[in-house]
Amino acid sequence: MQENATLPQTGAAEAHIPAGVYAETVTEVQHYTDRLFRFRITRPAAFRFRSGEFVMIGLPNAERPVYRAYSIASPSWDEEIEFFSIKVPNGPLTEHLQKIRPGDTVLMRKKPTGTLVNDALLPGKRVYMFSTGTGIAPFASLIRDPETYEKFGEVILTHTCREVAELEYGLELVRKLMEDELVGELARAQLRHYPTVTREPYPVMGRITDLMASGKLFADLGVPPICPEDDRGMICGSMAMLRDTKEALEDFGLVEGSNAQPGSFVVERAFVD
The missing domain is CATH 3.40.50.80 (Nucleotide-binding domain of ferredoxin-NADP reductase (FNR) module)
Incomplete structure (x- = not known):
């Protein structure tokens, strides 16, 4: 995974988006502490989930993106999708995810799941x-x-x-x-x-x-x-x-x-x- 803080925009990443994955745009980022932050991304029109489920997300900054399970923090009716994340200094995903800014691209697999429903x-x-x-x-x-x-x-x-x-x-x-x-x-x-x-x-x-x-x-x-x-x-x-x-x-x-x-x-x- 590349170490650069600036992530590719959606247009630049389109060619690398595999089947079964959405490429969505970051709309908001808020940092709470040096360990915690939340962010929101656009919601695909076809994406449906039950409140409480999680989904796999990643970044388009490598040929083989790293995906991790993230609970969706927004309710099923929300027009955007919110996540609440920790920051891990050497985490395969969060080391890079914590640097996202509005306009950057986040990858999200299309199938939500989970038992907290x-x-x-x-x-x-x-x-x-x-x-x-x-x-x-x-x-x-x-x-x-x-x-x-x-x-x-x-x-x-x-x-x-x-x-x-x-x-x-x-x-x-x-x-x-x-x-x-x-x-x-x-x-x-x-x-x-x-x-x-x-x-x-x-x-x-x-x-x-x-x-x-x-x-x-x-x-x-x-x-x-x-x-x-x-x-x-x-x-x-x-x-x-x-x-x-x-x-x-x-x-x-x-x-x-x-x-x-x-x-x-x-x-x-x-x-x-």
């Missing part, structure tokens, strides 16, 4: 969306989709990061959502946002599994502990977080589901770099 969960009273770091991305899609509020009476989004600055994407997302014309009224009535930090002082500190085990999560939210009859869960984060949160939900009696067989919780296992 409403269809993979049985109906319930409330749904917990457990996320760490950029794992909030699929939930950024789901909490902006009216279908989520139709299926669950209460939507609880937890987002755990190491440092306070890393929470900003989620905090900004929820602030804007509350004023959104399409789902703002639903979100104000049904969405609960629970950010936590592990390495800096913050109103709520600690790993989400520890906060569940101690009961603090439920006490803070004013809800009963998780039970299989009422509660559903979605998990997206690091490998360790996925393992520990999955075990915690199973201890509460929840059963993992899938697209083929809906259950009381689902896990996303696609990662960046």
Whole structure:
């Protein structure tokens, strides 16, 4: 992969676009920290996905582009596609992706997939969306989709990061959502946002599994502990977080589901770099 920061524009890259791949234009880039940024690209007219799914993306800066799985952070109705990414200094993709600017080209494979979709969960009273770091991305899609509020009476989004600055994407997302014309009224009535930090002082500190085990999560939210009859869960984060949160939900009696067989919780296992 070439080291140049300036990526080819769509016209220059057309000859190298393989079948089954879209070449889309970057419309917006926002950097939050030296480790996190979000970007938006144009949406192909024929592209359809379910809120919460992921897609493979890459850059046209090599004869054989590197592709990685990225959760789509925008909802299924959005006219553009948004992604929330980490920056990995020597990452095969993110080392270059973090340098994109509006007007540059991003490659996106045409087939979305994933388990963090409403269809993979049985109906319930409330749904917990457990996320760490950029794992909030699929939930950024789901909490902006009216279908989520139709299926669950209460939507609880937890987002755990190491440092306070890393929470900003989620905090900004929820602030804007509350004023959104399409789902703002639903979100104000049904969405609960629970950010936590592990390495800096913050109103709520600690790993989400520890906060569940101690009961603090439920006490803070004013809800009963998780039970299989009422509660559903979605998990997206690091490998360790996925393992520990999955075990915690199973201890509460929840059963993992899938697209083929809906259950009381689902896990996303696609990662960046």
